[in-house]
Amino acid sequence: MSDTARLLQELIRLDTTNPPGNETAAAHLLRDYLEAAGVECELFARVPERANLVARIRGRGDGPSLALLSHTDVVLADAREWERNPFGGELVDGEVWGRGALDMKGEVAASAVALASLAREGWRGSGDLIFIAAADEEVGDGFGLEWLVEAHPDAVRADFSVNEGAGDRVELGGKVLYLCSTAEKMSSPFVLRVHGRSGHASMPSIADNALVKAAPLVARLGAFDVEPQLIPEVEGFLAALFGEVPATASALDAARAVSPLAAELIEPLLGMTVSPTMASASGKRNVIPALCEITVDVRLLPGQTPAQAETALRACLGEGDYELVNTEAQGGTRSAISGPLWDAVRDFVQTEEPGAVAAPICVAGFTDSHWLRAAFGTVAYGFFPARALDAETAARLIHSANERVPVSDLELGTRWLRHAAQSVCA
C-alpha cells in the first residue's frame, strides 16, 4: 500500500476533533515520520496540547519558497451515523475511511510524504520547501495559523502556498476542468435591528410590534439583487470553459446553456450575496416584541468592503426606522492567476489528463490561505486534485458521515505536491 494511505490511516486513528483539538498527537506522528527521512522539524504551540508542526527542506539559495499548508484538526463525527468507525482508518475497496479523509488529513499525509520522499532522494530546491500542519483551522480560536503568522512569522513566511479549497474535477459540456481556488469571498454578516414598543399580545393596538415592522425589510433583503460583474477568477473560469470570456450580461445564461453545474459555480461569484438567516423577537408568546433582530449572512467579492456592502444594503432596505450593523469581516483575499504556481497547476493537469484544463475559481468558504495572503502577500492556492472521487460525492461527505478518500486520489495528490515543489522551488 502507498505511504500516503498508510500515514493517513495513522492520522485518522488520532482523534483530533476540534474542540478540543489535541493536535499535538498528530504533530508528533508527523514529526517522527519526517525526521526519519532527515527533514528538520519544529513544533510551535500556544498551549502544549495544540501544537503546530513546521518542517522544512532548506533551499540552496534564496529562490522562491513554497509552503504545503494543511490542518490537522477535524470536525465532530457522530459514530451512530457512520457505517464504519470514524476513527478506524479502515481501508475498504481501495478507499481509506474516517473523519478527516477529505478534510483534510489526506492532504496532510500527501504533503508529508511529498517532503519525505524528496528528502530521501536528496532533492533540494533553490528556495525553501516548507510543510505547515496547523492546528485549529475548523474553529479558529487562535491556536493555529492565525497565531503562527503573528507569533512566529519567520517560521511560516512563504512566497507560494498550496492548501485545501479545490482540486475538483468537473465535466462541463464535454470539457474536463480541474478547479483551482485562487481567491475567497469575504464573510461580512450584518444585524438588522428594528425597534417597537412592547405590550400584551391580547391588545395589539396599544403596542408597536417590531416583528411585524421587520417583515417587509426581510422580504426586501430576500429579493436583494445586484448588477452582475465578472471578477478575474470568473473570467478565467469562463475562458477555460469557452476559450473566450462571454459578455458580462450574458455570462450566466451562457454557463447555464453548457450545464446547470457551470451556472451554479459562477452565480454566487457575480456579486455580493445576501441571505437573512436568523431572527429573534419576543421570548414569550403573549408579549409583543419591542425589538426584532435579523441576522443577515453577506458574502462579498474579493476586494469589496463592508462599507460598500452597507451602502448596498441600505439602498435595498430604503428609508426606515432601523439600525444596520456590520458584525464581522473575515477573509476575502485573492492571489494572481499567473506565475510559477499557476504554471505548475496547469502543467500538472495537462500531464495527468491530456485534454483537461485548469480553471481558477473563487470559493465562498474560508481557509487558512487567507492568513498567508494577508500577512505575507503569499500566492496561495487551494488545489488538491481528485479524479476517482467525483466532486458531488466529495461535497456530500465533507463534514458529514462516511467520509472516505480513494487511495488513487491520495497518490494523485502526492504526485501533484511533489510536482509543485519541483517546479516552484526548482
Ligand SMILES: [Zn+2]
Ligand atoms: Zn479543512
